[in-house]
Amino acid sequence: xxxxxxxxxxxxxxxxxxxxxxxxxxxxxxxxxxxxxxxxxxxxxxxxxxxxxxxxxxxxxxxxxxxxxxxxxxxxxxxxxxxxxxxxxxxxxxxxxxxxxxxxxxxxxxxxx
Numbered sequence: 001x002x003x004x005x006x007x008x009x010x011x012x013x014x015x016x017x018x019x020x021x022x023x024x025x026x027x028x029x030x031x032x033x034x035x036x037x038x039x040x041x042x043x044x045x046x047x048x049x050x051x052x053x054x055x056x057x058x059x060x061x062x063x064x065x066x067x068x069x070x071x072x073x074x075x076x077x078x079x080x081x082x083x084x085x086x087x088x089x090x091x092x093x094x095x096x097x098x099x100x101x102x103x104x105x106x107x108x109x110x111x112x113x
Contacts, residue, residue: 001072008085019081021072023097024089034089036097040104047109059112071103072096 001021008017027035042065049061073079077095087093 001069005081005085007081009082018085020086020088021093021096022088023093023100025093034091034094036089036093038097038101040101042104042106044106044109047106048111049109050111061112062110064107064110066105066107068103068105072099075099075102 001019003019004017005019006017008019010016011018023036025034025036027033027037042063049063051061052059073081077099079095084092087096
């Protein structure tokens with residue numbers, strides 16, 4: 001996630017108030033690293049997707065999600081842009097990845113007939 005924010009300190013190199021959160025890291029291939037991959041299960045008691053073996057292109061269900069970007073800063077690890085404007089796959093990136101995990105909610109499903 002990258003952008004600018006009036007709450008970020010001025011970046012000495014660019015003169016802008018930049019925000020950069022790079023979580024990266026997937027456990028490592030040849031040597032161990034942090035593993036910031038998250039498996040997210042999105043459930044709904046009222047929505048279902050109909051998938052048929054004979055479906056043609058464009059007939060697959062479409063899932064509409066709500067994504068609450070503010071979750072990046074709140075749950076379970078609360079922090080402020082002013083305090084942590086950048087994180088590049090270091091130890092703090094794990095806290096950001098933990099926050100990403102609950103930012104998605106299913107709104108509805110479009111089933112094609």
